[in-house]
Amino acid sequence: MSGGLSTTARLALLARLSKRRTSDEAAPRPDAGSARDFSTLPGMRDYGLLKTALASLEMRSPLFQQHDGLAGAHSLIGNRDVVNFASYNYLGLNGDPRVQAAAKAAIDRYGVSVSGARITAGERDLHLELEAELAALHGAEAALTFVSGHATNVTTIGHLMGPRDVVVHDAAIHNSCTEGIRLSGARRVPFAHNDMRAAEKELAAARRGAQRALLLLEGHYSMDGDAPDLARAIEIARRHDAWLMVDEAHGVGVLGATGKGVAEAQNVDPSGVDLWMGTLSKTLSACGGYIAARRDVIDWLRHTAPGSVYSVGLAPPLAASALASLRIMQAEPGRVTQLQANGRRLVALLRERGFDTGGSIGAAIVPVIIGSSIRTARLANAMLDRGVALQTVLFPAVPEQSARLRFFVSSDHTEADLLHAADMLADASANLGAVESLPGFG
CATH class of the missing domain: 3.40.640.10 (Type I PLP-dependent aspartate aminotransferase-like (Major domain))
Structure with a gap:
């Protein structure tokens, strides 16, 4: 599938979403209209819209990635080694x-x-x-x-x-x-x-x-x-x-x-x-x-x-x-010193490549603010394909125009890990093209 959404593709997506929503709403539920109707829960409709959008774009969800074994600076996902920025193991002590x-x-x-x-x-x-x-x-x-x-x-x-x-x-x-x-x-x-x-x-x-x-x-x-x-x-x-x-x-x-x-x-x-x-x-x-x-x-x-x-x-x-x-x-305070050096280095590498890291001070948490939830999810999947695991924060967890990728940095990450992540994000972003905002939430 192409990286961006053309006007034609966007209109087609809107039509599919509208059709699916109408179909879903028309489908009889045994508890429809009653206090037992879970579709009335706060945020359920918005969550359903995001799921439908991902499915309509034939995208896999970037959430709930299964890691096999110890999740350190590197991890195994689908029997493949990836550089791991999705875990909180800040000082590499989980496997010590x-x-x-x-x-x-x-x-x-x-x-x-x-x-x-x-x-x-x-x-x-x-x-x-x-x-x-x-x-x-x-x-x-x-x-x-x-x-x-x-x-x-x-x-x-x-x-x-x-x-x-x-x-x-x-x-x-x-x-x-x-x-x-x-x-x-x-x-x-x-x-x-x-x-x-x-x-x-x-x-x-x-x-x-x-x-x-x-x-x-x-x-x-x-x-x-x-x-x-x-x-x-x-x-x-x-x-x-x-x-x-x-x-x-x-x-x-x-x-x-x-x-x-x-x-x-x-x-x-x-x-x-x-x-x-x-x-x-x-x-x-x-x-x-x-x-x-x-x-x-x-x-x-x-x-x-x-x-x-x-x-x-x-x-x-x-x-x-x-x-x-x-x-x-x-x-062993050297672990803390190394973590801080890694955080500053990653921020510098990402900013050199034109990414918005917000107000990050370059410590353990480095966000890359993307905006569109659809584009953020596509980038997360593209990064995993390139051997880098990171976290995504999508609508409705944040407003649609502030969706982001998050890097959690460890003292165990090497210079090669940091450089690879920054280069792969630049490559993924360039090859993805422009993607519209989630329809109805732009």
């Missing part, structure tokens, strides 16, 4: 023999599961060791781990805030944060991405009449690869009597000379942040999340947060893997 040995030893001692909530029967010394070292990483008094990074934000924000409160947050914040706000019932006020002037304006206005306020940021933004002005955020939160929470899911192991995150990178006292959130699934090669804060706050969460009290404790091999990864990260 020391990490694997720690996980195996934990299984030998504790089994695969702790078989209970920590508050009742699931507490293990591994949890306490890991939490003590995570707290120290952020200069906090204590920390609490959860079995999911997403659930960490949902349960913490949902439990911390209430209907009389307000949360002012960056518009590019993680979905887990917005879900936590929704659960809390607090008023949600977004501000323009990484605009601290807008943040203060919104917080000042929203603070009046609210019982409590929370200013919510990411340390290294997962969608754009940039970072906030942390010192300014602390100042704004203090001036308006608000808590400051920083989601460092992608910052730990990535920012700062030794990987401690945005506070270290910007030489800011981390104690100015009231709540540090992080995950165990990126740099720390496990699964789960944590909150680091004052001891009284953590003790309260430990005994009352639904995501802790009513959930099984972190699995022993995961806790052991995260702890081993954290210790290796701190003992």
